[in-house]
Amino acid sequence: VSEFNNDVLSREDIVDKAQRDREELVEKLLEIYPRLAGRLPAELVADIIFDVCDWGIATDHLNPRQYAYCDFSSKRIFLNSKLSATARKLKVEEMCLRRTTLAHELGHIRLHPSEMENRDFRSYLGPGMGYDDSRSDQRENEAELYAAVFLAPKAMLEETEEVIVLRDAIGLNDCKEIESLNSRLSSINEELATRFKVTPNLMSRSLEAYELVIRRQGTRDSNAFRLQLATRKWRARHE
């Protein structure tokens, strides 16, 4: 399976690569297990990691804020063994959180292999002995965007009634109608998340990646966010 090179990637590059990557990896998985055809990307991500990427998935005792990490030296993803408690706290399905986390780690595997493999830990681990390089936050955002595009294919999303409504509304000039839709965005997002078997947080990133919504991150809680329709007017003001 070909790997992406790890030059710093633009947002468009990552969206494009995650889409192409999903097609390639799913195709390879279905060559091995044709009986899995028709399943959602979220339902295939673990098997892609096991049997297409040839990585392992294990559990480890991690602090509650750390959902998982990749060990490139042994090709293993370590998932937090207490992910179910985190899922309860976030009020999301454990399986959705697990699949979303795995897709994020798949993003690291596919986007950052040489960067992650060639680290010199003596200089890499900073004074607090955590990641201490200028790219670490950027890498996390890249992996998150990769997961958002990987798990919610644009073509499948665009077939849903919810997204058809959003697409139509983007061109509206009627403020009241836009406000009414904005107030329903959170529940629309949750419905789509349930349908695609991902977390609402991840789904909001997918809608943002396809330029349907604007996502405002909470300042204290990384799982808190607010959504707003990406209207033409808004875009014109910000472009």
Add this chain to the structure above:
Amino acid sequence: VTLEVFGTDEPERVRQSIQQSYAAYLRRQATFGGYLKTLRRQLGFTVNEMAGYAQVAPAVWANWEANVHLPSAKEVLGVAERLKYRREVKEKLIDLLALAPEQLIRQLSFFCLEKCAAEGLQMLDVHQMWKGFPAKVRSLLLAWADKKGHRFPEDLVYLVRELGDEEARQAWADEVLGGMA
């Protein structure tokens, strides 16, 4: 066909690709989890399906394939019985299980730094990590630390961080494993 399979039709690169794949296959076969994975792939089952036939949770099976939280010999024999493995397969699984502590020590310096990098040392619970190592691994590490005047598990992460390149890490693992003789 060559282009489709190997991404190239240059004979030298095709040869290299075959050699690399074969070396990876042999490396995998030399560990308990890797062999378990090969057996599953030969049967054409996913992890979920295989775990179902073996009557263990999928996460447990995945841990075994990843050579993490390995089963006892008794559990291996129980699973092998349910999966109707031949005697040679059962014996190979038991032999590979016995090699697991050595393999874990060889990988330990890498994955404990990855874990540390992901969590940050302040958040890393070294005692919890230590408890996760098999008893045999803990006793080998303690014996080495005693000899060298280190305090384990407290000093473990700092020590492996200073080991440097892969060669130095393997040399350290050899020293620790010297206690197995």
